Amino acid sequence: MLRKLSVVLCLFTLLALSAPRAGDFPGKGITIICTAAPGGGSDALARMLAQVAEPIFGQSVVVVNKVGGANAVGLSEGARARPDGYTVTMATVEVVMHPLLGNVPWKVPDVFKPIMLLNSDPGAVTVRADSPWKTLGDFLADAKKRPGEIKIGCTSPGSIWHICAAALEEASGTKYNLVPYPGGAAPAVxxxxxxxxxxxxxxxxxxxxxxxxxxxxxxxxxxxKRDEKFTGVPTMKELGFNVSIGTWRSFVVPKATPDAVVKVLHDGFKKALEDPKLVEFARNRGLGLDYRNAADFTRMMGEQEAMFAKIFKAYDLLPK
Amino acid sequence: MRKTRDLVASAFVLAVAIFAFGAAMTQSPGQIGHPGPGFFPGVVAVFMFAMGILLLAKTFAQKSEIETDKSIIPSTRKDYLRVGILAAICAVYLELMDYAGFVLVTPPFCLIVALLLGERRPLVLILHCILVPVAIYVSFQILLSVPLPDGRAFY
Amino acid sequence: MEDIFSGIGLAFSPYAIIAVICGVVGGIVVGALPGLSATMAVAILTPLSFGMTPAVSMAMLLGTYVGAVYGGSISAILIRTPGTPAACATIFDGYPMTQRGEAGKALGWAALGSCVGGMIGLFFLVVSAPLITRFALSFSAPEYFGLAIFGLSIIISVSGKHVTRGMISGAAGLLVATIGMDPIQGSTRFIFNSMDLLGGISLISALIGLFAVSEAFNSAETVMRESERIKQIINGLFPLWREIKGHAVLILKSAVIGTFIGALPGAGADIAAFVSYNEARRSSRTPEKFGTGFVDGVIAAETGNNAVTGGAMIPLLTLAIPGDAVTAVLLGALMIHGLKPGPMLMAENRDLVYSFFCSLFVGNLLLLVFGIGGIKVFTKVVALTKRLLVPIILILCVIGAYAVGNNLFDAKLALAFGVLGYLMQKADFPVAPLALAIILGPMAEVALRQSLIMNHGSWSILATRPISLGLLIIAALSIFFSIRQAQKENKKREAMRS
Structure with a gap:
């Protein structure tokens, strides 16, 4: 009995002392914060990346979902995490939009250090196959005839698909009844x-x-560019509208994270992004992989911020 | 005794309803065709207020005491105190877990709560406060890959 | 025809059988542990299944799905802890049965109900999926509003004899549900400048706190008085055929309700459980017995919530639209394997679809096997004295609440709801309406505002669409009759006393 007891005590002590030492990154498991619900594109990408990255980092890579507020909640959590590199946030396009809209009290350059861009998916105008509109031209002509009547389903105001609809309105001079779907893209579909x-x-x-x-x-x-899968669909630019908007997903860490750690994360996840298993997965899932390093990505975020600011101003979405 | 309890409860409900209504009105309630963020909470707060008044009225109107089940021994003051202490211990446990992590704080928690609830056998106590944290640690952190709180003090 | 046979063959291959067994066992464990949900389990397993063949990986994932929905009932019945939100309604009668020593009976019926419910859901999936999908597609915001209001009317029937307090409790739940960002406009409500509340109140924290933590406090209160442990009856547990026949109508009705609600993309197992429970109570000859440990309550809740597993697969397979959160993850899993969900799946991969059906069949059967077989093991849990059990329950609750989003704030919330639940029960306020309102409140508000936006601000849309009008009328009638029934019961009680 006493022997069993001492074995158990030893086990417990070992566990308690299993705290890893700082200095060799990664010394313990990495957590990816996914700001969207399980089952969606962001979550699927995060989980697949996590799985592929585990052997690369030699540690467990776990995905945690922090859902709410059109990604605002998870992003805020990621900004407040310990800047030790063990908590990586998958930041979607909303990370640029929420500060502009006044939904969060922070701005990206103040709280986040970007690692890399992972993917980008554009918005698209989709209708039922049995609808009378065969081309975008038909659709826009009809919209001009009855402004505010045609109902477009998009996610809640301030999230990317809603902005895509707003951009459509602005570029084509048409008006629609934008119906919000807080549950995401799926309920709208x-x-x-x-x-x-x-x-x-x-x-x-x-x-x-x-x-x-x-x-x-x-x-x-x-x-x-035209979509890889649906090559028959024209881009808005081809049709004469300068609209290039969509969602994108990236990895960021809290601002104070040391650069050396960021480099390790970048190199590891870049390798994961190039893994054939991941490439095939992304293709099957319809996710457009789009790698950009931290510098290019930061520049892109600046461009996006300017574009969104313009649209928000036009739509009176900026906070008073 | 019961009447006082019910009066206090009704008063509390009315207070909450009024507060909620006030807070809801600071958000734009919108118009009847375009409800804003304040609409739903506002309506609910009004409903709650109405129900609170109803409850108050029922409390005054009640003549006889509701019969209690005589087979149940009523709780003593000591029993209620135990619950209060337990709640406080839990709150402290969570705060400490934030600083020191799951693995360090849980064994003392098990020990103290078991003692509080009357467990006195030393062997059982020791086994309990070791096996339970270990079992939970193994199942969550290792088997299910669900990370447990880490303890800010260490990193 | 050969496709069907080859599909059956795929599902019964050794790997697939092992996969489904592992899935069910894992699912039951995850479902029983509070805070860990079926969605989370399936989401974690999906990337791991990338290397397996589609048939084997779906066998594992489907097994996990049915196991997790059933698993919640175990902790709900034994320790009043909703392992998953779907098991909430099982608590109302399941836990009182445990308190009377009938935990084994409750667990047995829960297993049977879950198995049969899942089978009936599967039956509808195989036989009438396209038809049901058409019905599901006719649901939009006005119909969901009607459904949500009908769901909220259930508050009255779960209030027992304290209807006014129940309504206050429900109103409080609705207010709690508004905490966070407004879903339509994005402005923040009631967050008191706390970033932690930006996402609103975590449903699981609230449920765990209100039911499990408060019960732990109750146990702490009475632990000194109760000197004997309640003996649990563990013999003669498998429900007799005679008893099953007696409950056949109840089981069938609950399963149909569960299947249809599962097929609705916007509603899942938790709502199905409540609606089934409500319907069982409404049509019962002895409605006052519900909530006191009446086995019909357990049967209705568990059959209803497991029927969702079949129902939610319906829109998934016919339209590539998930019927609930778990099937949303399954959709991704199908796509990972290069499959094209939707009507093309049946055309191009008929054999695989049939192997999915078979895996679901096997999985549901395993629920019965493990559920009944495990009764002796499960009931040993409650044999542990309260003095040792309470700390375990408390730790599981806070860790479970924490695990949802890796956030200790959620754990603290669970504790706060535990205190709230304890105080509420002391003042005779029923806790179930609060839980129900937190679940349904958001659906009601979002659906209402969406409907108004769709209809340019006119409320008429609720009355001009037949389904939503029908649901609202049923809700109104339900409220009216429930209140009348409660008044009748109160008068009976008054009469018995004098």
Whole structure:
């Protein structure tokens, strides 16, 4: 009995003393904060990256979902995490938008240090296959005839798909009834299928399966290049509208994280991003991988911020 | 005794309803066709207030004492004190966990709570406060890959 | 036809069988542990399944799904802890049964109900998926508002004899649900400048606190008085065929409700459990027995919530739209394997679809096997004296609440709700309405505001659409009759006393 007891005591002591030493990064498991709910594109990408990165880092890489406020909650959590490199935040495009809208009290350069850009997915105008609009031209013409009547389903105001719809309005001079879907892109797509809204402005990935099944039709994508899968769909630029907007996902850490640690994270995750398993996964899932290093990514964020500021001003979304 | 309790409860409910209504009105309630963020909480607060008044009225109108189950021995003051202490211990436990991490704080927690609840056998106490944290640590952190609190003091 | 047979073969291959067994066992464990949800379990397992064949990986994931939804009932019945939000309604009658020594009976019926519910859901999935999907697609914001209001009307029936207090409790729940960012406009409500409240109150923290932590405090209060441990009856547990026949209508109704609610993309197992429970009570000959440890309550809740596993797969397979949070993750899993979910799946990968059906069948069967087989083991848990059990429960609760988002604030919230729940019960305020309101409040508010936006600010949309009008009318009738029933019961009690 006493022997069992001492074995247990030793085990316990070992556990208690298993605190890793600082100085050899990563000395323990890394946590990725995913700001979106399980099952969505961000979550899927985070989990696959985590799995592929585990052997690269030699430590466990775990994904934690912190959902709420159109990604604001998770982003704020990530900003407040310990700056030791063990908590990486998957920052989506909302990280640039929320400070502009006054939803969060911080600004990206003050609280975050970017590691790299992972992917970008453009917005797209999608309608039902059995709708009377065969091209974007048809759609816009109809919208001009009855302003505010056509219902577009998008996520809550201030989140990216809503801004895509706003950008569409601004660039084409049309007005729609924008119906918010706080639950994300999926509920909006459901209502589109059910005929309760007329169009959605989410990314091609979110409507991929239904388009391939012939139930939905993408009229245009809001990117510079045509979509890899749906090559028959024109870009808005081709149609004469200078609209290039979409969501993107990146890795960031709290600002005070040491540069040496950031480099290790960058190199490790870059390798993970190039892993064939991940590439195949992203292709199947409809996620557009788009790597950019910290410098290019920071520059991109600056451009995005300027673009969003312009749109928000035009739509009177800036805080008073 | 019961009447005082019910009066206090009704008063508390009314207070909460008034506070909620006030807070809701600082958000724009919007118009009837375009409800703003303050609409829903405002309506609910009004409903709660109405129910609070109803409860107050029922409390005054009640003539006889509700019969209690005589087979249950009523709790003594000492019993209630125990619950209060337990709640306080839990709060301290969580705060300490933030600083020192799960592994260090949980064994004393187990020990103290078991003692508080009347466990006196020393062997049982020791086994309990070792096995329980270990079991939880192994199942969550190791088997399920769910990280447990780490302890800010150490990193 | 060969596709069907080859699909069945895929599901019964050794790897697939092992996968589904591991999935069910893992799912039950995760479901039973508070704070860990089915969604989380499936999300964690999905990348791991990348290397397996689609049939085997889906066998594992589907097994985890059904196991987790059932698993919540174990902790709900034994220690009044909702292992998953779906098990909340199981607490109302499951825990009182444990307190009377009938934990084994409750667990047995929970296993049976879960198995049969899942099977019936699967039946609808196989036989009438396209039809049900069409019904599900007709649901938009006005219908969800109607559903949410109907769900909220259930508050009255879970209030027992304290209807006014129940309504106050429900109102409080609705207010709690508004804490955080306004879902439509993004402004913050009631957050008192705390960044932690920006995301609102975590539902799991609230449920764990209100039911489990408060019960731990109750136990602390009475631990000195109760000298004997309650003996649990563990013989003669498998429900007799006669008893099963007697409850057949109840089981069937709950399963149908669960299947349909599961098929709705915006509603999941927790709502299904409550609606089934409510319907069982409404149509019962002895409604006053609900909440006192009446086995019908357990059957209704568990059958309803497991039927969702079949129902939620319906829109997933027909339209590539998830029916609940777990199927949203399964959608991703299907895509990872290069499959195209939706109507094309049935056309291009018929054999795989049938192997999924078979895996679900096996998984549900395993629920019965493990559930009944494990009764003796499960009930040993409550055999532990309260003095040692309470610390364990408290730790599991706070760690569970913490684990949801890796945030100690959620754990502190659970503790706060525990204190609240304890005080509420002391003042005879029922706790269930608060929980129900936190679950349904957001749905009601968002649906209402969406409906108004869609209809340019006119409330008429709620009345012009048949389904939403129907649901609102049912809700109104339900409220009216429930209140009348409660008044009748109170008068009966008054009469018995004098």
């Amino acid at each position: 459901v209502d589109l299928l059910g005929g309760h809204v007329d169009a959605v402005t989410v990314s091609p990935a979110e409507v991929g399966p239904q388009v391939e099944a012939g139930q939905l039709r993408i009229l245009a994508v809001m990117s510079d």
